[in-house]
Amino acid sequence: MSNAVAAPPAHAPESGAARTGRTSLSMNQAINAALHDALAADPRAVVLGEDVGVLGGVFRVTDGLQAEFGADRVFDTPLAESGILGMSVGLAMAGYHPIPEVQFDGFVYPAINQLVTQIARMNFRTRGALPMPITLRMPSFGGIQSPELHSESLEWLFAHVAGLKVVSPSSPHQAYHLLRHAASRPDPVVYMEPKSRYWQKGEVDFDEPGNLEGVDVAREGRHLTLVAWGAMVTRCLQAAEAAAEDGLDVEVLDLRWLSPIDADGLAASIAKTRRAVVVHEAPKTAGLGAEVAQLITERCFGTLKAPVERVTGFDVPFPSGSLENEYIPNIDRILYGIQRVLEYRRG
Amino acid sequence: MTSLAFERTPLADAELVRLYSQMTQVRHLDTSAIAWQRQGIVPGYAPMRGQEAAQVGAVAALDMSRDFLFPTYREMGAALAAGVDMGEYMATHKATWNGGMYDARATRVTPIQTVIGGSALHAVGWGHGQRLDALAADADAPLDLPVALVFLGDGATSQGDVHEAMNFAGVFETPTVFFVQNNGWAISVPTERQVSGGSVAARGAGYGIAAVRVDGNDIEEVVQATRAAVAHARSGAGPVVVEAMTYRRGPHSTSDDPGRYRSLEEERNDGGPDPLDVARERLLSRGAFSTADVADVQSAAEALEERVRADVQAQGPRPGAEMFEYVYQEMPVSLREQAAAWREESDHV
Ligand SMILES: Cc1ncc(C[n+]2csc(CCOP(=O)(O)OP(=O)(O)O)c2C)c(N)n1
Numbered sequence A: 001m002s003n004a005v006a007a008p009p010a011h012a013p014e015s016g017a018a019r020t021g022r023t024s025l026s027m028n029q030a031i032n033a034a035l036h037d038a039l040a041a042d043p044r045a046v047v048l049g050e051d052v053g054v055l056g057g058v059f060r061v062t063d064g065l066q067a068e069f070g071a072d073r074v075f076d077t078p079l080a081e082s083g084i085l086g087m088s089v090g091l092a093m094a095g096y097h098p099i100p101e102v103q104f105d106g107f108v109y110p111a112i113n114q115l116v117t118q119i120a121r122m123n124f125r126t127r128g129a130l131p132m133p134i135t136l137r138m139p140s141f142g143g144i145q146s147p148e149l150h151s152e153s154l155e156w157l158f159a160h161v162a163g164l165k166v167v168s169p170s171s172p173h174q175a176y177h178l179l180r181h182a183a184s185r186p187d188p189v190v191y192m193e194p195k196s197r198y199w200q201k202g203e204v205d206f207d208e209p210g211n212l213e214g215v216d217v218a219r220e221g222r223h224l225t226l227v228a229w230g231a232m233v234t235r236c237l238q239a240a241e242a243a244a245e246d247g248l249d250v251e252v253l254d255l256r257w258l259s260p261i262d263a264d265g266l267a268a269s270i271a272k273t274r275r276a277v278v279v280h281e282a283p284k285t286a287g288l289g290a291e292v293a294q295l296i297t298e299r300c301f302g303t304l305k306a307p308v309e310r311v312t313g314f315d316v317p318f319p320s321g322s323l324e325n326e327y328i329p330n331i332d333r334i335l336y337g338i339q340r341v342l343e344y345r346r347g
Numbered sequence B: 001m002t003s004l005a006f007e008r009t010p011l012a013d014a015e016l017v018r019l020y021s022q023m024t025q026v027r028h029l030d031t032s033a034i035a036w037q038r039q040g041i042v043p044g045y046a047p048m049r050g051q052e053a054a055q056v057g058a059v060a061a062l063d064m065s066r067d068f069l070f071p072t073y074r075e076m077g078a079a080l081a082a083g084v085d086m087g088e089y090m091a092t093h094k095a096t097w098n099g100g101m102y103d104a105r106a107t108r109v110t111p112i113q114t115v116i117g118g119s120a121l122h123a124v125g126w127g128h129g130q131r132l133d134a135l136a137a138d139a140d141a142p143l144d145l146p147v148a149l150v151f152l153g154d155g156a157t158s159q160g161d162v163h164e165a166m167n168f169a170g171v172f173e174t175p176t177v178f179f180v181q182n183n184g185w186a187i188s189v190p191t192e193r194q195v196s197g198g199s200v201a202a203r204g205a206g207y208g209i210a211a212v213r214v215d216g217n218d219i220e221e222v223v224q225a226t227r228a229a230v231a232h233a234r235s236g237a238g239p240v241v242v243e244a245m246t247y248r249r250g251p252h253s254t255s256d257d258p259g260r261y262r263s264l265e266e267e268r269n270d271g272g273p274d275p276l277d278v279a280r281e282r283l284l285s286r287g288a289f290s291t292a293d294v295a296d297v298q299s300a301a302e303a304l305e306e307r308v309r310a311d312v313q314a315q316g317p318r319p320g321a322e323m324f325e326y327v328y329q330e331m332p333v334s335l336r337e338q339a340a341a342w343r344e345e346s347d348h349v
Helices: A028-042 A064-068 A080-094 A105-119 A157-159 A172-183 A232-244 A261-272 A287-298 A322-327 A331-342 B012-038 B052-061 B078-079 B088-092 B121-139 B161-173 B203-207 B218-236 B264-270 B277-283 B291-314 B320-326 B333-345
Strands: A022-026 A047-051 A074-076 A097-100 A135-140 A165-167 A189-192 A201-203 A216-219 A224-228 A249-254 A257-259 A276-284 A309-313 B068-071 B147-151 B174-183 B210-215 B238-244
Touching: A022 A028, A022 A172, A028 A047, A028 A064, A028 A189, A047 A080, A064 A074, A080 A097, A080 A105, A080 B121, A080 B161, A105 A135, A105 B161, A105 B218, A135 B174, A157 A165, A157 A189, A157 A224, A157 A257, A157 A276, A157 A287, A165 A172, A172 A201, A172 A309, A216 A232, A216 B052, A224 A232, A224 A261, A224 A331, A232 A249, A232 A276, A232 A331, A249 A261, A249 B264, A261 A276, A261 A287, A261 B333, A276 A287, A276 B218, A309 A331, A309 B161, A331 B078, B012 B052, B012 B078, B012 B218, B012 B277, B012 B291, B052 B078, B052 B147, B052 B218, B052 B238, B052 B277, B068 B121, B078 B088, B088 B291, B121 B147, B121 B161, B121 B174, B121 B218, B161 B174, B161 B203, B203 B210, B210 B218, B218 B238, B218 B277, B320 B333
Parallel strands: A047 A074, A047 A097, A097 A135, A135 A189, A165 A189, A224 A249, A224 A276, A276 A309, B068 B147, B147 B174, B174 B238, B210 B238
Antiparallel strands: A022 A201, A165 A257, A216 A249
C-alpha cells in the first residue's frame, strides 16, 4: 500500500481481537485493551502523542503498546498539540487511521485550529475524497485535583463543530467498545475520557458490546430522568440511590454521544418520566445542557410536567482542586435540581 | 546545517520550451481571472503574476504519479503544472465549492488551503506515512520515498504550525519539501517586518534541515534546486526548505488596494526581471525558439483561457443537498433530519 493517498473508506477492520467472555477491568485498562485490539485488528492504525511510547502515557493508558507494536505504530511526538493533530491529518491522507492523544483536555486549545479548520472540514472540502478517520483521545473533565487546564469540560466546543463526532464513555465496558467503534469509523471522533473514572472498575463483556450508537439507560426509573455523560453518570447514579431513599424512582440516561445526540433515545426516556434534569461539568451558559433541554422541549413539550432543569458547572474558569467540589455538580446539587423539577407549579 | 547543493546546469531545450508554455498559460489565465472578477464572472481571485517560474518550476521537479502537492490559495501555476483541470480549480474563486471541484485524491493535489500555514503539518504527516509504508514493505531496501511538497508564503512562516511542521519534519526525517515563495509581502506587511532572522532559508539551520535560497524569477534555477531538494527527501535524508525569491507584482487579491502600502514605482523597481522574459530570452538566444514559436505558445494559451472561461461561466451553484452530503462519510440522523427539513421548507422536494 505504499504511495497510497487516502484509501477510500474501507472501514470496520476485521476484529482481530481474540478477547471473549467477561472480565473486570478499570477504565484505563479497558481503554488500553481497546487500543491494543484496534492496533492488532487494523494494520493502518497508529497511536501518536506526547509520552505515549516508552512511558505508556501519563495515565498509563498506552502502556505496553509500543513494546508490542513497535515505535512505528505507537510513537512519541515532539511536544506540540497542533503538530500532533496536523500530522494526523497527513497520515489520514496517506491512508492511515491515526489515534492521536492530547495529554490533557486543556492542552487541546493550541490544536483547536487543526481540529476545526482542518480535521472537521477536510471531507467536506474535498467532497469526500480525503476522509479523516481520526480518533482523538483526551483525558477530560475534572475531579482529580489536578493543576490548571488539566480539568476542562469541552464537549460544548467539540459538539458545535460540524464534521466532528463526540463521544464520552462512562464505564469500562463502554470505554472499550465505544473506542473500538470510534476507531473503526471513517469520520473524525473526539473521544473524551473521564479521567476521574480511570481507576473505576467494572465488567467488560467482550462478546456483547450492546448498542454502540445513541443513548444508554444506566438506571431505569419512572419519576424523573437525569441526563448525564462521562464522569457525571456515576454521580447521577449515586444521586438516584439517594433519591430512592425518599421513595423516588429516578432514571439515569447516559447520553454517550454528544454529537450527534440521539434525540429519539433521549425523548423516549423523557416521554416515560415526563421530567428531566441535565447534569454536566461545563459552565452553564451555552453549554450542552441547553441543547439537551431544547431537544426535550421540541419532542416532549406537551407531556412535560416541568421545564427541564440544569445542574452544571458555573460560568467561571474551572477552579483549582480545593474548590473543585464546589464547582462540579455534587449529589446535593443534583438532589436540589430534582427537587426544583418536582416542586414546579404552573404559574 | 547546511545549505543544499544543486547544479546550475541549463535545462534541455525541449523541457524549457514545455515549461515556458505552461508559464505563458498561467500568466494568461491569471491575468484573465482578474478581468473575470472585474466583469463579475468570479467574485474574487488571488493573483500570482510574477510567481510563474517558482510554481511551474517547483512542480516540474515532482513526479506527480507518486508525489503529493499541498498548495495555498495562490497556486494556480502549480495546479496547472500538476495537471489539475483549471475550471475545477477556479471553482473556489467562482464560489462554487470551497477547496475547488477537482478530485484531491486523483490529482494528488490537496484542496485549496485558506488557512495560512494550515497544510505544512499535513505534508509532514503524509510524508511520514510514506516512510512507514516503505519501512513496512522492506526495512533494508534503500529509501526511494514519495515526496510531499508544501507551498508556503513568507508570511506563513510566522505561524506556529509551520514551526511545528519544520520541527516534526526534522525529528521524523520526513520526505517533505517546504517550498516558500517569498514574494516580498504578506498582504500589506513586507518581509522585513514579517521574517526575523534575515531569511526563511536561514531557519533550516535551526531545525537541522537542509535549506537553499534561489532566484524565483529564474525557472531553471528553481527546477534544479527543487530537483535536488526532492532527491534529498526521496532518499530518506530528510526535509528541505527551498526559499524562492519572487515578487508579488499585483495586489494581494482582487479586493486589495496596494496603493495604501506601496507605490507603483516601488512595484516597478522591486519586482526584478519578469520570469517569462527571462525564460523566453534564454530560449531565443539559444536558438531553441523562434518568434513564430512564441506566437504559437501565446495562441495556445489564449485557446486554453477561452475554454476555462466557458467552463467557469457554465458553473452553476451546486445542488444544495451536497452541503449536507459531504460533511461526514456517515451522515448522522440529526443531519439527515435537517436536510429533510431544508428540502421541505425550501421547496426542494
Ligand atoms: C490563519 C490565517 N490568518 C490570516 C489569514 C488572512 N490572510 C490571508 S493571506 C494573508 C497573508 C499571507 O501572506 P504570505 O503567507 O506571505 O502569502 P502570500 O499571500 O504573500 O502569497 C493573510 C494574513 C488567513 N487566511 N489565515
